[in-house]
Amino acid sequence: MDMHWDPITRIVGSLGIFTKIDFENKQVAECNSTSSIFRGYSIFMKGKDPRDSHFITSRICGICGDNHATCACYAQNMAFGVKPPNLGEWIVNLGEAAEYMFDHNIFQDNLVGVDFCEQMVKETNPSLWDKAQKKEAPNAKIHGFKTIADIMTALNPFTGTFYRETLEVSRLTREMFCLMEGRHVHPSTLYPGGVGTVATVQLFTDYLVRLMKYVEFMKRCVPLHDDLFDFWYEALPGYEKVGERRILLGCWGSFNNPDKCDYRYENMSDWGRAMFVTPGIIVDGELVTNDLVDINLGIRILLGSSYYDDWQNEETFVKTDPLGNPVDKRHPWNQTTIPRPQKRDFNGNYTWVMSPRWLDKRTGDHLSLDTGGGPIARLWSTALSGLVDIGYIKSTGHSVQINLPKGALLPETSFEWKIPKWSNAIERDRARTYFQAYAAAAALFFCEKAMEELMAGRSKTWAPFKVPEEAISCGFHEAVRGVLSHHVVIREGKIANYHPYPPTCWNANPRDVYGTPGPYEDAVQNTPLFEENGPANFKGIDIMRTVRSFDPCLPCGVHMYLGNGKVLETRHSPMFGSMKGK
Amino acid sequence: MPTEPIPFTRRKANAPAPVNDVHIIWITAGLSCDGDSVSVTAAEQPSIEDVILGAIPGLPKVHLHNAVLAYEVGDDFMKYFYQAERGEIDPFVLVVEGSIPNEDVKDEGYWAAMGTNPDTGQPITTTEWIDRLAPKALAVVGAGTCATYGGIHAMAGNPTGAMGLADYLGWDWRSKAGLPIVNVPGCPVQPDNFMETVLYLLFQASGLAPMIPLDEQLRPTWLFGKTVHEGCDRAAYYEQDDFSIEYGSSKCLVKVGCWGPVVNCNVTKRGWMRGVGGCPNVGGICIGCTMPGFPDMFMPFMDEPSGARFSTAALTLYGKMIRSLRAITNRTVNGEPEWRRRGRELITGYQPRHGAYVTRPQRKAA
Numbered sequence: 001m002d003m004h005w006d007p008i009t010r011i012v013g014s015l016g017i018f019t020k021i022d023f024e025n026k027q028v029a030e031c032n033s034t035s036s037i038f039r040g041y042s043i044f045m046k047g048k049d050p051r052d053s054h055f056i057t058s059r060i061c062g063i064c065g066d067n068h069a070t071c072a073c074y075a076q077n078m079a080f081g082v083k084p085p086n087l088g089e090w091i092v093n094l095g096e097a098a099e100y101m102f103d104h105n106i107f108q109d110n111l112v113g114v115d116f117c118e119q120m121v122k123e124t125n126p127s128l129w130d131k132a133q134k135k136e137a138p139n140a141k142i143h144g145f146k147t148i149a150d151i152m153t154a155l156n157p158f159t160g161t162f163y164r165e166t167l168e169v170s171r172l173t174r175e176m177f178c179l180m181e182g183r184h185v186h187p188s189t190l191y192p193g194g195v196g197t198v199a200t201v202q203l204f205t206d207y208l209v210r211l212m213k214y215v216e217f218m219k220r221c222v223p224l225h226d227d228l229f230d231f232w233y234e235a236l237p238g239y240e241k242v243g244e245r246r247i248l249l250g251c252w253g254s255f256n257n258p259d260k261c262d263y264r265y266e267n268m269s270d271w272g273r274a275m276f277v278t279p280g281i282i283v284d285g286e287l288v289t290n291d292l293v294d295i296n297l298g299i300r301i302l303l304g305s306s307y308y309d310d311w312q313n314e315e316t317f318v319k320t321d322p323l324g325n326p327v328d329k330r331h332p333w334n335q336t337t338i339p340r341p342q343k344r345d346f347n348g349n350y351t352w353v354m355s356p357r358w359l360d361k362r363t364g365d366h367l368s369l370d371t372g373g374g375p376i377a378r379l380w381s382t383a384l385s386g387l388v389d390i391g392y393i394k395s396t397g398h399s400v401q402i403n404l405p406k407g408a409l410l411p412e413t414s415f416e417w418k419i420p421k422w423s424n425a426i427e428r429d430r431a432r433t434y435f436q437a438y439a440a441a442a443a444l445f446f447c448e449k450a451m452e453e454l455m456a457g458r459s460k461t462w463a464p465f466k467v468p469e470e471a472i473s474c475g476f477h478e479a480v481r482g483v484l485s486h487h488v489v490i491r492e493g494k495i496a497n498y499h500p501y502p503p504t505c506w507n508a509n510p511r512d513v514y515g516t517p518g519p520y521e522d523a524v525q526n527t528p529l530f531e532e533n534g535p536a537n538f539k540g541i542d543i544m545r546t547v548r549s550f551d552p553c554l555p556c557g558v559h560m561y562l563g564n565g566k567v568l569e570t571r572h573s574p575m576f577g578s579m580k581g582k
Numbered sequence: 583m584p585t586e587p588i589p590f591t592r593r594k595a596n597a598p599a600p601v602n603d604v605h606i607i608w609i610t611a612g613l614s615c616d617g618d619s620v621s622v623t624a625a626e627q628p629s630i631e632d633v634i635l636g637a638i639p640g641l642p643k644v645h646l647h648n649a650v651l652a653y654e655v656g657d658d659f660m661k662y663f664y665q666a667e668r669g670e671i672d673p674f675v676l677v678v679e680g681s682i683p684n685e686d687v688k689d690e691g692y693w694a695a696m697g698t699n700p701d702t703g704q705p706i707t708t709t710e711w712i713d714r715l716a717p718k719a720l721a722v723v724g725a726g727t728c729a730t731y732g733g734i735h736a737m738a739g740n741p742t743g744a745m746g747l748a749d750y751l752g753w754d755w756r757s758k759a760g761l762p763i764v765n766v767p768g769c770p771v772q773p774d775n776f777m778e779t780v781l782y783l784l785f786q787a788s789g790l791a792p793m794i795p796l797d798e799q800l801r802p803t804w805l806f807g808k809t810v811h812e813g814c815d816r817a818a819y820y821e822q823d824d825f826s827i828e829y830g831s832s833k834c835l836v837k838v839g840c841w842g843p844v845v846n847c848n849v850t851k852r853g854w855m856r857g858v859g860g861c862p863n864v865g866g867i868c869i870g871c872t873m874p875g876f877p878d879m880f881m882p883f884m885d886e887p888s889g890a891r892f893s894t895a896a897l898t899l900y901g902k903m904i905r906s907l908r909a910i911t912n913r914t915v916n917g918e919p920e921w922r923r924r925g926r927e928l929i930t931g932y933q934p935r936h937g938a939y940v941t942r943p944q945r946k947a948a
Contacts, residue, residue, distance in 0.1 A: 004656065004698070037611065037613060037614075037680075037693070037694045037695070038613075038693050038694075038741075038742065039613045039693075039735045039740075039742065039744075040735075040740055040741040040742060043739065043740065043741050044735075044737045044738070044739040044740040044741070046739065047739065048881065048882075049881065049882035049883075049884075051882055051883070051884045052881055052882055052883050052884075055869055055877075055883050056734060056737075056877070059615055059617070059733075059734040059735075059769065060615060061615050061616075061617070062614065062615035062616035062617025062618065062619070062620050062621075062770060063615075063616065063617070063620045065615065065617060088830070106623065110623075110651075111650075111651075114653060119653070120653075157651075157653055158631055158634055158635060164631065167623065167629075167631065170623065170624075171624055171626065171855060171856075174624050174855055175855050175856060175858045175859070177859075178853075178854045178855055178858045178859025178860075178864075179858060179859065182854070182859050182860065182861060182864050182865065182866040183849075183854045183859050183860065183861065183866070184621070184624065184854065184855070184859070185617045185620055185621060185770055186617065186769055186770060186871070187866070188859075188860070188861040188864070188865075188866025188867070188869075189829075189864060189865045189866040191829050191884070193829070194829065194830060195829070195830065195865070196829035196830055196835070196864075196865030196866055196867070197830070197864065197865050198830065198831070198832045198864070198865050199830070206858075307691060339741055341688045341690065341691030341692065341693065342690050342691045343690050343691060343704065344691075344703075344704055344705060460830060461829070461830035462828055462829040462830040464828060539655075540655070544655060
């Protein structure tokens with residue numbers, strides 16, 4: 001039976017999901033996803049002043065715009081040959097840490113959390129509600145909710161106490177963000193060469209006081225989510241299959257280390273590994289590389305069935321990278337975007353999104369990497385590389401330890417995120433909570449480093465630069481929901497080519513020219529269904545949990561539709577709410 | 583408990599009967615980044631939950647239909663849009679977020695759409711939704727600079743022919759209740775600016791406020807009547823001809839690209855959230871993001887605005903003089919009056935009745 005949900009709400013952007021459901025076997029047989037906006041950043045940025053790129057690209061995304069602005073500044077720094085003062089870098093790291101703290105927080109408990117709330121569970125799985133009322137929460141003493149049902153009630157939209165607390169916390173963390181980057185969500189104080197933020201003692205006091213409130217909040221929040229997610233596995237055996245896909249994770253690294261990062265492409269492998277979230281590509285649980293130069297050169301943009309003309313016969317902007325390595329025609333540096341709007345045709349072209357892939361040199365496969373919504377890939381990559389060791393955070397090679405100091409009411413607390421068995425919906429969501437704690441712990445470290453600079457009298461936050469006539473450069477960062485890259489070509493002092501690749505393009509793309517499906521399609525297809533409703537009032541909650549576990553943000557990607565296989569069941573029936581009978 | 587409802591003395595005798603329920607139908611599917619919806623979740627004056635949970639006296643019950651925050655998904659969510667179109671939801675305020683693309687510049691396909699047309703299987707364009715809903719709305723509100731004037735996606739060289747709501751519906755457009763389009767620009771919209779405008783419209787719908795006062799660009803006058811510079815805590819540096827020539831300084835940023843003196847926006851007064859953050863007040867040049875001319879007329883952003891070169895030059899003599907005079911006074915007031923000291927003498931000017939200790943009569947304060 002065909003069922004569709006268009007639009008998918010409680011995400012940022014315009015996403016629709018079209019599926020074929022096999023109700024007899026309680027399984028999704030096929031999934032197609034579509035999104036519905038084209039804006040054309042790569043087109044209208046041509047010929048503009050390269051210093052404007054971070055102001056412009058911030059507007060790509062309304063929830064992680066600052067990630068784009070930051071990534072654009074990284075690319076500008078490389079192109080302009082400027083290294084910001086250390087204090088400027090710590091301030092950017094503090095701002096970005098606040099962004100992770102805010103964004104994961106509001107998404108987890110104001111948007112995703114609704115899928116786990118009392119109201120939703122009663123509508124989709126009444127028997128689960130009964131179990132939840134009887135199930136005592138193992139960490140009740142820490143978070144204060146006696147049963148799992150109490151947690152679910154607290155997540156009800158607007159009326160739930162934890163829902164409202166989260167909304168409040170999302171404001172506190174945005175204030176922290178505004179202290180460092182001026183405004184949320186499009187920052188005002190970021191520039192190539194550093195920041196315009198005035199570094200004073202007060203700046204860091206204002207930040208630190210708020211940060212410690214968040215640290216206290218996390219001490220309750222992590223155990224609360226562990227209780228909630230563990231209950232799902234326990235109460236619904238087999239739930240680990242929901243949203244599961246092969247472990248193919250990408251992380252481009254976050255939080256530059258100013259002691260190591262000089263923004264020179266030639267040294268990118270080294271300063272990439274010095275980041276406080278380690279870049280990496282993980283295939284079947286194994287770390288393939290943590291070298292940003294390898295990562296960069298392996299990126300391929302494939303067309304699939306999209307509303308674009310190919311650029312095979314267009315100009316090749318970059319033949320070799322600054323190290324002399326050949327750069328592929330399908331690499332973002334060489335992409336030319338040529339839109340061709342047309343009718344949506346599921347047997348022909350049906351999407352505005354191309355398919356980014358990573359070429360695995362060992363096998364020749366164009367890997368359909370996902371970001372798992374960001375945190376799971378960041379924690380997994382950081383854990384495997386074993387490079388981060390800053391007291392508040394320690395990577396062990398198989399886990400990540402997060403150490404939070406004593407606060408006003410709660411004692412010193414340590415959490416350990418251990419590499420999970422699956423890349424599935426629940427583990428993507430669980431990792432999000434742990435990464436909130438990770439970001440808070442990292443911010444404590446950055447705050448110390450920043451105050452150290454300030455108190456040593458090194459209060460400059462910005463360094464001057466000149467815009468060169470010709471340059472190529474790239475920026476690598478982690479947007480909140482995963483990998484983010486910006487590739488720039490400058491000619492005659494203007495932007496000649498600019499291609500940003502945000503996480504949702506990696507997660508939500510269609511089948512590519514080799515027939516490889518995109519991650520959403522992959523993860524939703526063959527997902528078992530635990531919802532107790534039949535076709536008549538089916539909500540598709542397990543599909544929603546799968547899709548939202550990736551933290552979709554479609555303004556970045558814009559437009560997908562996947563597959564068009566056979567209809568499993570054809571039935572003539574009236575319209576039922578979210579269901580379209582055929 | 584009083585038996586009569588609270589009278590609200592500001593309610594005019596001839597005001598229309600207050601409504602019990604108002605829906606807010608919010609289209610996020612313009613060419614947007616959803617940044618205005620996200621921004622509005624930061625608002626506290628009032629907050630979304632203040633409005634939805636009825637925390638402010640006199641408000642009707644508010645039903646919000648916004649894709650970022652909705653409980654419902656898919657057709658369950660879209661049904662409100664169809665109900666509004668059929669006139670079954672009345673009254674409603676239509677909020678549009680994102681630039682309005684020009685769907686006529688191509689032969690087929692679409693730039694922006696929301697939901698699927700059950701008859702054709704094709705997406706329903708955002709402009710079609712505006713055509714369907716605007717005539718039925720109590721008021722139409724543009725949230726953010728994209729929806730109000732076109733914004734970033736309407737930049738020179740754009741492929742979609744993007745524009746603002748008033749460019750699409752007409753600058754003289756009136757709702758069925760006689761309201762012009764209400765524009766709340768900002769990229770993104772300042773959280774409290776937007777929610778306060780919604781609050782005003784809800785008061786107006788309840789007969790508790792007269793027609794919303796708007797300027798020629800259809801902005802609420804109390805929010806956009808002043809310039810960034812008029813509210814900027816760095817304006818004194820300007821007056822004293824003390825300009826920063828680099829970023830990261832606490833001085834006036836006009837020489838490094840700030841457009842504050844000519845931009846209508848209250849961010850320097852209001853801050854971004856709870857008074858925290860902003861633009862030139864915290865080290866970010868004003869790039870004119872609230873303005874109809876944004877972004878083209880302000881680019882390249884990091885160069886000194888052309889007009890600023892002349893006006894700052896004219897200021898040089900006056901500014902330098904003011905600065906040195908103030909420095910003298912500043913040194914004076916940084917000293918304490920001389921009577922604050924130890925010793926047998928009291929020289930504050932107080933004349934004790936009993937000559938218990940030595941005084942020096944008739945001192946005047948410095």
